[in-house]
Amino acid sequence: MKLYKHIQENGGWDDVMIVLVQECDNYKQAEDGMIRNSLSDPLCLNSYRAVLTQEEVKEAMSAYQKAHYETNREVRLTKQKAYDETHREAILAYQKAYYYLKKKQRVITL
Numbered sequence: 001m002k003l004y005k006h007i008q009e010n011g012g013w014d015d016v017m018i019v020l021v022q023e024c025d026n027y028k029q030a031e032d033g034m035i036r037n038s039l040s041d042p043l044c045l046n047s048y049r050a051v052l053t054q055e056e057v058k059e060a061m062s063a064y065q066k067a068h069y070e071t072n073r074e075v076r077l078t079k080q081k082a083y084d085e086t087h088r089e090a091i092l093a094y095q096k097a098y099y100y101l102k103k104k105q106r107v108i109t110l
Contacts (some may be wrong), residue, residue, distance in 0.1 A: 003045040 007016055021037060024030040032050045038044045052060070084091065 006045055 007013060022033050024033055034050050037051065038046045
């Protein structure tokens, strides 16, 4: 956390002064100003962005889900294989019942 490191290296909390950069009338203006200031100011000590757009959230979630899928792929396949082996009869019975149900529906609709 570069904010806290910077504060500790420069005398601690007693020497910190908080300055109002911009006054805002509503929450949206505050968000826009925060994004604009944190991206353009090289002296900004924010480690993380305070506000993300919907597209950025979707991209981050997609990247996380892909990484999680790849990381846990072997474990998931192993568990699925073990489940299939232990519940083989029940799975076959369900598939057979489903097949006959769909076959009956096809005959009725023709």
